[in-house]
Amino acid sequence: MGANTSSKPPVFDENEEVTFDHFEILRAIGKGSFGKVCIVQKNDTKKMYAMKYMNKQKCVERNEVRNVFKELQIMQGLEHPFLVNLWYSFQDEEDMFMVVDLLLGGDLRYHLQQNVRFQEGTVKLFICELALALDYLQSRRIIHRDMKPDNILLDEHGHVHITDFNIATILTKGMQVTTIAGTKPYMAPEMFNSTKPTGYSFAVDWWSLGITAYELLRGRRPYHIRSNISPNEIAHVFRTATVMYPAAWSKEMVSLLKKLLEPNPEERFAQLKDIQDFPYLADINWDAVLQKRIMPGFIPTKGRLNCDPTFELEEMILESKPLHKKKKRLAKKEKDTNKSYSSQGCRLQKHLESLQRDFIVFNREKGQAEEERTSNSIKENQIPKSVCQLHKPQSGDCLRTLRTPHHLLQS
Numbered sequence: 001m002g003a004n005t006s007s008k009p010p011v012f013d014e015n016e017e018v019t020f021d022h023f024e025i026l027r028a029i030g031k032g033s034f035g036k037v038c039i040v041q042k043n044d045t046k047k048m049y050a051m052k053y054m055n056k057q058k059c060v061e062r063n064e065v066r067n068v069f070k071e072l073q074i075m076q077g078l079e080h081p082f083l084v085n086l087w088y089s090f091q092d093e094e095d096m097f098m099v100v101d102l103l104l105g106g107d108l109r110y111h112l113q114q115n116v117r118f119q120e121g122t123v124k125l126f127i128c129e130l131a132l133a134l135d136y137l138q139s140r141r142i143i144h145r146d147m148k149p150d151n152i153l154l155d156e157h158g159h160v161h162i163t164d165f166n167i168a169t170i171l172t173k174g175m176q177v178t179t180i181a182g183t184k185p186y187m188a189p190e191m192f193n194s195t196k197p198t199g200y201s202f203a204v205d206w207w208s209l210g211i212t213a214y215e216l217l218r219g220r221r222p223y224h225i226r227s228n229i230s231p232n233e234i235a236h237v238f239r240t241a242t243v244m245y246p247a248a249w250s251k252e253m254v255s256l257l258k259k260l261l262e263p264n265p266e267e268r269f270a271q272l273k274d275i276q277d278f279p280y281l282a283d284i285n286w287d288a289v290l291q292k293r294i295m296p297g298f299i300p301t302k303g304r305l306n307c308d309p310t311f312e313l314e315e316m317i318l319e320s321k322p323l324h325k326k327k328k329r330l331a332k333k334e335k336d337t338n339k340s341y342s343s344q345g346c347r348l349q350k351h352l353e354s355l356q357r358d359f360i361v362f363n364r365e366k367g368q369a370e371e372e373r374t375s376n377s378i379k380e381n382q383i384p385k386s387v388c389q390l391h392k393p394q395s396g397d398c399l400r401t402l403r404t405p406h407h408l409l410q411s
Contacts (some may be wrong), residue, residue, distance in 0.1 A: 018088045018363055044071050049087060050197050052098040060351045068096060071165045072360045074142060082133035084153060084163035089362040105154025105300035112149055120253055122297035122328050127213055128289045135272035141171045147208035148186045148337050154239040158296035185225045189263045191240040192231045203270035210260025238263060252280035312372055
């Protein structure tokens, strides 16, 4: 895909807001219901990211703006080794952009479609890593609601990362959710009984973890549930179906899956402590898991993109507004001052103006730099004080200490 910058990289002020012009577009790698994803490189730092972009007009027409804003709100407050973390969010006239961690190992759905059968040891580690991520989300009272192989990405070393917070929700204390949301084959039984006052809570994500782990081991899900069947039919499946566990699986793994796939959410494993206390995982060094010091048994193929190559062709050939032609398109649009709007167009324009006004801009890099400066400032203020006390200086020596602390420390 063509780059969006000239051969000479522009110089950017570190205090200005990050925009589309700060990145070079390299290639398309995926798409979803809310937009498309491409690989980008930030011009000043040369760091690589994944950029998700969503067309504003389509989001307004499909009434999806609220979900995009909620996803941004949630992701801005998250940072964890087993999540896909948000780095920047910004907008232009056409699109909303989210720039996140680049993970080139592909999603677990892609590898299942490539007929990969994950070994039990690998799935065991995946369960541990995902349990740490779910515990982190739970500590921030977030239910993901769409845990599935499609939304779990691998990094180059094979570690898992949860992505797509588009239908996630924040649970206030003492509250349960009743909205049916998610991908039906991965949704917990209590989500289909949500007309009752009890609703559902964090346990639904742990059910989805169980379904995903089973599918990774066997290549198919434990329940035959299609996305187009009704909630009543799904509830009937849960009442009547029996989950089959292959004899080749260890008894310990089967026992763990049964705890995750417990239909009663009150008895289901639904917190990290449940997982950590389970005998099958007694040998796990959880600090090592968190620090990614335990290597997975499956490592994605290096030197290739683990995704469908047709995404690149679609972006270049089929897309009516390809990203790599954005700058020319916006420049032309700016010159077009004679455009008239119908009444429907005026309503759309008002929605777009509201979106433009309310969009949440985010820059994690800038926030980290500010935190580092604050931390360094505190350290600098602390060091001269301790040095002055140590050397019992005469008047004016503290000023010299502030200027040359290393010299005085060595004396």
